[in-house]
Amino acid sequence: MKRTIKYILAACLAVSSLNVFAQGLRSAYFLDGFVYRHEMNPAFMGERNYVAIPIFGQINIGAQSNVGLSNFIFKYNNPPYSATTFMHPSVDSKQFLGSLHKQNTINMNLSMPIISFGFHKWGGFNTFGLNLRVNENNNLPYDLFAFLKNGQTASEVTEYHLKDMTVRANAYVEMALGHSREIDDKLTVGGKLKFLFGGANANVYLSKADITLSDKEWMIQMEGEGDLSLKGATLGTKATDVNGETRHKIDDFDVNGPGLGGFGMAVDLGATYKMDDFVEGLTLSAAVLDLGFISWNHTVGGINDGKVPFKFEGFNNIQVKDDGIDDGSKSLDDQLDDLSDDLEKMVQFYDKGTYKRTTALNATLNIGGEYILPYYKNLSFGFLSSTHFNKPFTWTEGRFYANVAPIKWFDASVNYGISTYGSSFGWVLNFHPKGFNFFIGSDHMIFKVNPQFIPINNLNANVSLGFNVTFGNGPKCCAKK
Template identity: 55%
Template sequence: MKKIHKLLTVAAVAGSCLTVSAQALHSGYFLEGYSYRHQLNPAFAGERNYISIPALGNINIGTQGNIGVGTFLFPQNDQLTTFMHSSISGEEFLSGLKDNNRINANINLTLLSAGFHAWGGFNTVDINLRSNTSMNLPYDLFAFMKMGMTGNETHYHMENLGIESNNYVELAFGHSRKINDKLNVGGKLKFLLGGANLSMKMTEMDVTMAQDKWMVRANGEMNASLKGLMMPTKEESGRKLDNPSQRDLIDWDNIDVDSPGLGGFGMAIDLGATYKIMDDLTLSAALLDFGFISWNNTIKAATSNSAWEFDGFKNIAVDSELGDDDPNSLNSQLDAIGKDLEDYASFHRTENGVKRTAMLGATLNIGAEYAFPLYNKLHFGFLSSTRIKGKYSWSEGRISANVAPIKWFDAGVNYAISSFGSSFGWLLNFHPRGFNFFIGMDHLMGKVTPQFIPVKSGNMNVSLGFNVTFGDRK
């Protein structure tokens, strides 16, 4: 049990500290001089041709979550301690949690990007490194870890516990064009080269702790896809088996990767449109990343479907000459219970090296932009973004004020409310002839640690990029 607690504690704290996201800034959705608007809606055309500086065209680093590192770490005698320390009360720790504690990492690192006006519209070519990772940790998971048994009978229900990660390289070709004075449309075709995929979820996980019996029921499944990935069972590793049920348990100590490489292939599309209802009002919508990846080498595993029960210690040896080495001693029985529970909650390999197709998480953006009639260089905007991915779905609404006082500079400030809380954002965008430089944030940093890790909220974001532009402004 202690080993399980330690693993879960490390996973929670590390996830809240290290989640990194990089993508096109939502704060730039309504700024026409921002070169990467087409990543938010493929109907948007750049004002000039551009080519990115490799690795410098679009850098965006941040975190996203409804919990922060301060949820799990507490000051104690000028040092930090975890929530499991006896000096931290259960009420103090649990009051900072949500029903579902969520951490997301969405990386879109632009390796190379170019855009140019030709063939009756605006065309883009992108090579991106994508990594989308989501964690969902229910409240009762941490209540069980911290509180244990609190009465004659205690129940914990931990469904929706899971983690999912999708990692691939994306080659995207986009085209947008003007249909008439009111309507613009655009689309992208994406070829996806799979790197690694992981999906772990508990469809059911219940713990009942009573005076006469403890019972745990856990039904979960795991899919891991990576070229060269080897996840041997305990039997294949030659490990000693205490009972036949351990034969197909995954031996986590001997997992290895031999010559990683292309693990799958897939395709996706982006679709978008803008429509000018009147001179001062424009509506827009886009569906992004609608597609799939077919993975070649997938290892499937599942937990046991039968309940684990403990109805008390049997024949405890008190004055045995063997001491703690006696199989019936209290320590020996506690160790055996811990091993049984760890084996029960671990994954049994069911299939090895099979093919599996997984859908990407799609994103829906809907925007409305209003030009202030008394000063047409000032625009107000509203952007609704929804990520569609089952239990890992999220939504955000962002209102913004954007101004372009001169042709080569525009800026915006905005406020967002999302599934991860509220935040302020801003963007400064310089786009004279010859280059485009931008710097901004979707989420202003609040209180942070000396390592710039957000304490109270998991939301933090800093973005900048430099691109070479050429040709006349369109």
């Protein structure tokens, strides 16, 4: 718990390195030579057979958030040190809090192919993938940062009311079998069947936490629950009297013999349709991804019904260090340790036993349209609408494309997206001569970074690259032109 809280704080301060995020490189959605198009729509057929170089077939690095470095790091006029964190007393509280949202989200995900290949056979295009999938979502309310920054502001009583604070993480391996085929010269359909092997799943949700600060004591009355699905997970508890009832307060966590924690299944479904009878050169496509679930065999959890408040002692020894000045203050890492220790004390759960549970995957809906210019068929324009369902972290995006394929073995795209997390510029270069496929691109190009290459504004950044071996030729049906 402490380590998780510390990582969340580090992400909020944007001083940790970026994690990985992507459900495929969306910038390459309309490129025929991109071997992983089938991950965004299982109806897309490959130009050639391919085999991925393990791990390096497709690497996506990035993050997604509605906050960034500029929300937590501020200019500080104390040469030669020019920046400090939001906790420093020189940072105006109204300036800091005015830059935040009611709910501040940070999403970090990983999708990495361990084994991936595709081939033309049995009247269509077939794919196999063994992929590692990890995702983490954090929803941090405004009042949490107001509490951290301001603490007790009145001589008598100060109150904070936190709502809908969520920390969610999921890790599993998927084995995906895909097939796509032409129904006629206009309609192509495809699907994937996925077998899911669960590693771990965690969900902590605080529906509310009312914090009352006075000169005498600090009290917290919280309501929420947490679930951890992980083989071998055990909780340490301490018997506590709560209004005459003996309850077991969670105060420790351990793992004995981790392994396969759950099993599940999912499907991807997709289709494309050429609209030449109505508008020559227009192709529509649609897909729904990750419709499925994982059943977890072993889950431990805690709950707090919010009926009994508890005393909180924390945030008394957190000092901010002007970098490079030895004045007895604490380093940033020590500050994060102190913050995580105290935030851990804020969350008090009582053991609710061991049980089984089932969780749904986070589905994605892609709807696209591409128009090939009749007088220059190597140039096309497109639009892709993507919606990722993951309440309260659901996001939508609309992306406009210009795609070009000047020669047979090279194509490229530039695109502009508008989403829940702001606007972004994307691009991709895709080389696909006979024998190999190499691509590099980004859905969220970074224009302003600090010396550590962390985005200054919203923490939306992504770069994707990969190398794959290709061979053979697909049927003429798979060519767009």
